[in-house]
Amino acid sequence: xxxxxxxxxxxxxxxxxxxxxxxxxxxxxxxxxxxxxxxxxxxxxxxxxxxxxxxxxxxxxxxxxxxxxxxxxxxxxxxxxxxxxxxxxxxxxxxxxxxxxxxxxxxxxxxxxxxxxxxxxxxxxxxxxxxxxxxxxxxxxxxxxxxxxxxxxxxxxxxxxxxxxxxxxxxxxxxxxxxxxxxxxxxxxxxxxxxxxxxxxxxxxxxxxxxxxxxxxxxxxxxxxxxxxxxxxxxxxxxxxxxxxxxxxxxxxxxxxxxxxxxxxxxxxxxxxxxxxxxxxxxxx
Numbered sequence: 001x002x003x004x005x006x007x008x009x010x011x012x013x014x015x016x017x018x019x020x021x022x023x024x025x026x027x028x029x030x031x032x033x034x035x036x037x038x039x040x041x042x043x044x045x046x047x048x049x050x051x052x053x054x055x056x057x058x059x060x061x062x063x064x065x066x067x068x069x070x071x072x073x074x075x076x077x078x079x080x081x082x083x084x085x086x087x088x089x090x091x092x093x094x095x096x097x098x099x100x101x102x103x104x105x106x107x108x109x110x111x112x113x114x115x116x117x118x119x120x121x122x123x124x125x126x127x128x129x130x131x132x133x134x135x136x137x138x139x140x141x142x143x144x145x146x147x148x149x150x151x152x153x154x155x156x157x158x159x160x161x162x163x164x165x166x167x168x169x170x171x172x173x174x175x176x177x178x179x180x181x182x183x184x185x186x187x188x189x190x191x192x193x194x195x196x197x198x199x200x201x202x203x204x205x206x207x208x209x210x211x212x213x214x215x216x217x218x219x220x221x222x223x224x225x226x227x228x229x230x231x232x233x234x235x236x237x238x239x240x241x242x243x244x245x246x247x248x249x250x251x252x253x254x255x256x257x258x259x260x261x262x263x264x265x266x267x268x269x270x271x272x273x274x275x276x277x278x279x280x281x282x283x284x285x
Contacts, residue, residue: 004081006074006114008065011081014115023111025094028102029150031111032056033092036075037121037244037279041085043075045285048207049244052147057093059146061104065093065112078116087118088245092149121245122276130252130264131167135230136160138171138178145201154181168241170254176227178202180241184209185251187228187259188238188267195232198225208242208275211285215274221267230254238265247279248272 005017025031034053037044050068057064075089091114098105140153157169158181170185171178178197179185184206186196194216199205213223233239239251239259248271250264278285 003115004078006078006112008111008113011077017113017115019094019111019113020097022097022099023094024096024098024105024108025092025111025149027100029148030060030062031092031094031149032060032062032147033090033149034147035244036089036091037247038079038084038087038089038116039121039279041079042283043072043079043089044279044283045207045211045244046072046075047284048210052205052207053091053093056146056148059143060095060148062093062095063108063110065110074114078114082116082118084116084118086121087116089114089116094149119245121247124246124249126167126246126249127272128264130250132165132253132256133168133170133180133251134161134164134166134255135172135177136169138173140171143201144178144203145199145205147204157181166253170230170233170251172230173202175229177230177233179204180243183241183243183246183249186240186242187233187236188240188265189224189236192221192267193224194221194267195224195226195228197227206242206244208244208247211278212242212248212271212275215278216271219270219274233259236260238268240265240268240271247275 002014004011007017034049036046036049094111096108096111136157161169168180170180177185188194197203233254234257237260242248250268252262
């Protein structure tokens with residue numbers, strides 16, 4: 001059965017979902033996006049995702065395509081039309097269509113595209129077994145705090161990991177891990193210390209990251225927001241990553257070196273449970 005997409009004011013069948021070849025998102029990656037998870041047919045932590053969307057738009061001097069209220073209405077209509085109980089809603093805003101020119105067009109009309117993806121989020125095999133990662137150089141641009149659709153570098157890193165027999169890559173810059181291809185990275189040290197890179201232009205301020213760190217503090221863990229090396233990952237008790245689609249997922253090896261016992265650790269498992277339990281009780285985390 002074909003999905004229903006939303007394209008610039010219209011709900012259309014997947015095969016009819018089209019944008020202009022002159023859309024700047026297509027030509028220049030001049031666009032931003034957000035992905036919100038859906039559990040039990042409801043959007044999770046969506047207000048935070050839309051707040052980050054507005055920040056990304058502002059950083060690029062890009063006009064919103066519509067109000068947040070209209071965005072939420074379309075998101076919920078797509079969930080209902082596609083009967084999504086568990087999965088994702090993707091939304092993308094570009095600067096719109098204009099004749100190809102590096103300079104911004106005058107008075108552009110922003111383009112808005114949304115679609116859903118149905119997939120299991122709670123019962124994921126990777127949450128039970130953990131994933132293997134490799135380390136790769138971080139070759140992305142300097143404004144990773146803006147959630148743009150310019151994702152070629154992380155796509156190359158992800159494929160490099162798959163070609164190497166791993167599941168994902170953790171990117172490294174100046175000797176320190178920045179983040180995963182589509183997630184934030186963490187290690188667990190002795191004495192209940194959880195370490196993750198501090199926020200800045202080097203990484204994306206993950207919505208799931210913010211919620212999980214808050215839950216971790218409430219659970220009594222000490223949070224250290226400092227960069228860490230690949231060697232620190234190898235010597236850690238546990239490692240994990242967070243994202244909107246994977247929540248909290250264990251990382252059990254890096255570059256073929258087992259982390260801790262080489263199996264999902266208790267801290268990671270506890271934080272995943274807390275996150276899911278909280279999300280099922282309240283959509284605003």
